[in-house]
Amino acid sequence: MDILEVMDWLSEQGCCAVFKADGERTPGTRWMVIVSGGVLGKDSVFRTDQPSPDACLQDLLDHLEAAGLSPFA
Template sequence: MDVVELMAWLAEHGCSAVLKADGERTPGTRWMVIVSGGALGAGSFFRVDLPSPDACLQAVLDHLEAVGLSPFA
C-alpha cells in the first residue's frame, strides 16, 4: 500500500488526513502526517513527525492496527 492508497482508504472511512513535507525543518522531522476523526472516533487525533514519507505511512498503519482498524481487511 502506498501513501495515496492509504489516504484514499482513510477518506472513505470518514477520516481527515494530511501529509506535509517541510524543507525548513530539521532532516529528522521534515515529514508530518496527521489523521483525525471518522473511523478513528470523534475527537481522535494522530500526529507524527518523521524523516520520510515511508516512515509516516508505516506509523499510520501501526496506529490503525493499534486501534483495531486495517486497510487490509
C-alpha cells in the same frame, strides 16, 4: 500499499488526513502525517513527524492496527 492509497481509504472511512513535506523543518522531522475523526473517533487525532514518507506510513499503519483498523481488510 502507499501513503496515497491509505489516505484514500481513510477518507472513505470519514477521516481527515494530511500528508506534508516541509523543507523548513529539521532533517529528522521533515515529513508529517495527521489523521483525525471518522473511524478514529470524533475527538481522536493521530500525528507523526518522521524523516521519511515510509516512516510516516509505517507509524500510521501501526497506529491503525493498534486501533483494530486496517486498510488491507
